[in-house]
Amino acid sequence: MDFSRLESLQYELNATNSSATNLPSTLLELVVPGYSTISQVAFRLLGIDIxxxxxxxxxxxxCRTAWRYTYDLVQGYLEEHYTSSIQIDDDDDLFDYVKAWLAGQQTKRPSRKLKAVTDYDDNNKKNEDNISDVHGIYKYELPIPRYEPSYGSDNEFQHNGRTFRVSRSSMKDDNRGNNLKESLEIFCYGQTTQPIKDLLLHIRSWKVKQETSMTSVYRPLSGGYWSRQSCRPSRPLQTVSLDQEQKDDIVEDINEFLHPATARWYAARGIPHRRGYLFHGPPGTGKTSLSFALAGVFGLQVYCVSLNDKDLTEPDLCSLFDDLPDRCIVLLEDIDSAGLKREEEPSSTEEKKEGETESETSKDVAKQTSKTETSGGISLSALLNVIDGAAAHEGHVLIMTTNTPETLDAALIRPGRVDLQVAFTLATRAQIHETFMRMYSATPEEQATGSRIPIKSRPVSKITDPETLEGMARRFAEQLPESTFSPAEVQGYLLTRKKDPQRALDDVVRWRDEVLEAKKKGKRLVGAQ
Structure with a gap:
């Protein structure tokens, strides 16, 4: 009996079954050219059915594609109906706070996309006591970077038992000259944004604790928006060389203005809720220092504007004032150097009364338009308009500083725009005495920790007795004439001898004579001290 045909049939059945379990060869041939040849060679050489x-x-x-499609579909449905989010733009203080807080959090899963940022402040504070070499030379090395969420990446983290997700993105902004505008968006599962609000309050409280006694300083950038330039330690008010009674009056006046009831009192009487100050006096007398000290006292941010900036336009100035927070200090430094033309004193009928309406203020601004000169891109009328025009911002404290108040236009400093003028003078005997005592007296922190500045090149002064120091301060003040040197000049001299009060006392006569001789000859530089 011939079984050859049976074996052939069995082989054909096996081949049929094999092809039934594989993809059709024709389809594979279309997708992968030469598949048949490759399949036969692999099968003969390796015995593998490709x-x-x-x-x-x-x-x-x-299966993976189907799972991914289903997952994205379900996730999209959840995000649309059961996910809440809050977006934060980079022009908001909270943007930097959130980034800094996220840098210290453990993410739910390690992120493969991060942005490295050099954080000088935090690293220097942590390592400032261990950065000197064997010779006592202080060397500040490049700090360790901190890591923030990168662009286009999603990072999940947990806080108080809840899972959050943060996404960072950027896009071009025409209002910023095609510069990138960044934003953070925080997501959480739920139909309410309250968990995110609680998280942001937590981050704000965390940042406030970190920046205790710190003052943020903002300056304008091109395009008319604010940018935080620095965050400096708040200056103690007692370090400003000004009559104590004057300082008390200013603090009391600002404190009353910032009281919540004051805003309601102004509104009930139709008075714009604004307060303006003019600090005037010779250079180096503490005008700017007092501005920053007041910001530290009341916990306010300082927004500095220079009218000499050639890139600053009138629309930018209006935009900047519109974007001010409700409570802050606006500092216009050296307003006299802006070159605004001084006009004749206005008549008594033009003076702004406390009950003057906004329309009357606008008319007064309009009267100045034809009589102003422009300095750079800012005219006097534009400046008056942003200060107290019909749509001017309210709630802020405006401080203008000047070295020559007599050159200012009368309309700029009339009541209603400048409510209090503070005169800064050259150093009096009392101020010189106070500066000497402040320079060489140990602070409460130094007394508690025993910390001192180690100057190895010369002996450190051992004078710590308050009575001895008081007598030295009195003799030092007697050697300097009143109303001749600015507080900055006196402080600059003492800084070169900051740990040796006896040397400062011994050299003061020579320094005094050199400076007076240089001023007499009209020189700006004096001989070596």
Missing amino acids: GVLVTGWALIFG
Whole structure:
């Protein structure tokens, strides 16, 4: 009996069954040219049926694609109906706070996309006591970077038992000259944004604790928006060389203005809720220092504007004042150097009374338009308009500083725009005495920790007795004439001898004579001290 045909049939059945479990060869040939040849060679040499492998890979790929599609579909539905989010733009203080807080958090899973940022402040504070070499030379090395969420990446983290997700993105902003505008968006599962609000309050409290006694300083950038330039330690008010009674009056006046009831009192009487101050006096007398000290006292941010900036336009100035927070200090430094033309004193009928309406203020601004000169891109009328025009911002404290108040236009400093003028004078005997005592007296922190500045090149002064120091301060003040040197000049001299009060007392006569001789000859430089 011939079994050859039976064996052939059995082989054909096996081949049929094999092809039934694999992808059709024709389809694979279309997708992978030369598949048939490759399959036969692999089968003869290795005994491997590539069709089985390709079929398995296709099944895995199909399952993965189906799972991903289903996952994205479900996630999209949840995000649309059961996810809340809050977006924070980079022109908001909270943007930097959130980034700094996130840098110290453990993410739910390690992120593969981060942005490295050099944080000089935090690293220097942590390592400032251990940065000197064997010779006592202080060397500040490059700090360790901190890591923030990168662009286009999603980072999940947990806080108080809840899972949050933060996404960072950027886009071009025409209002910023095509500069990038960044934003952070925080997500959480739920139909309310309250958990995110609680998180942001927590981050704000965390930042406030970090920046205790710190003052943020903002300056304008091109395009008419504010940018935080620095965050400096608040200057103690007692370090400002000004009559104590004057300082008390200013603090009391600002404190009353910032009281919540004051805003209601102004509104009830139709008075714009604004307060203006003019600090005037010779250079180096403490005008700017007092501005920053007041910001530290009341916990306010300082927004500095220079009218000499050639890139600053009138629309930018209006935009900057519109973006001011409700409570802050606006500092216009050296307003006299802006070159605004001084006009004749206004008549008594033009003076702004406390009950003057906004329309009357606008008319007064309009009268100045034809009589002003422009300095750079800012005219006097534009400046008056942003200070107290019909749509001017309210709630802030405006401080203008000048070395020559007599050159200012009368309309700029009339009541209603400048409510209190503070005169700064050259150093009096009392101020010289106070500066000497402040320079060489140990602070409460130094007394508690025993910290001192180690100057190895000369002996450190051992004079710590308050009575001895008081007598030295009195003799020092007697050697300097009143109303001749600015507080900055006296302080600059003492800084070169900051740990040796006896040397400062011994050298003061020579320094006094050199400076007076230089001033007499009209020189700006004096001989070596």
